[in-house]
Amino acid sequence: MFGHIDYKNPPELCPVRDVMSVASDQWSALIILWLGYFPVLRFNKLKKFVYGISNKVLSQRLKVLEADGYIQRKAYAEVPIRVEYSLTDFGQSYVEKLLELTEWMQTNSPKVLANREKYGLI
Amino acid sequence: MFGHIDYKNPPELCPVRDVMSVASDQWSALIILWLGYFPVLRFNKLKKFVYGISNKVLSQRLKVLEADGYIQRKAYAEVPIRVEYSLTDFGQSYVEKLLELTEWMQTNSPKVLANREKYGLI
């Protein structure tokens, strides 16, 4: 894992870090998880599921996730316009990894919350 | 995974989401990964490994990660003061999960970078 980093002469930028920071961003992760649950979602549906996200940030994240190859966007020339978002095969393989982490979080978040509370009282 | 969310009546806040956003934050993840590699690290060493982080943000993240139970801080009353950071058992169990994700990222980041480039040219 750290083998590729020469930590005595740290590089200006680590590409893995860059890629990971996009994919594990809170909103990006939620978008990908919901698209893993529902194969196809339109903008406004997605916005309802990814509770609390703004149009602006949803729009930004969708563009970045599309550019990075996790999701695909299909626009239909109807009136009103219909746009469908779905995971690519690559995105599908990522969501499986992400789900493992999320499951760990679901199991362990009570411990974190308990810890947080205890820490606040001391 | 989604069973706990009633997406027709979305909750004001999802605790899992809150916990996960702290733990999967870019800087937090890097701190935890380096502490998984070196059992004990002092502030300035950590700062060198977590390349690019500022004192301010490192200090903030260490406090939050300590409060959430991932790391522990030991200060020795020497002169100059010595402070050692290390993973708790809980943090250790988390870093194992995080490493799996990181390994996936290492394997797959070339695909993402290739995709990104292709997308930029169209």
Added chain:
DNA sequence: TAGAGTAAGTTACAAAAAGTAACCGGTATG
């Protein structure tokens, strides 16, 4: 037939988070 609602965003502005650089007091190093 006026009014509201839907669709997928964009835009201008405000608020929050992150980055930058200087500083602390005491000690060891050159």
Added chain:
DNA sequence: CATACCGGTTACTTTTTGTAACTTACTCTA
């Protein structure tokens, strides 16, 4: 005698987010 280390903190600037209004063209409701 000046410099660097130790583990941070503080004031200030820049970047990122969030908020709310707006867009175009059609459909549904009263």
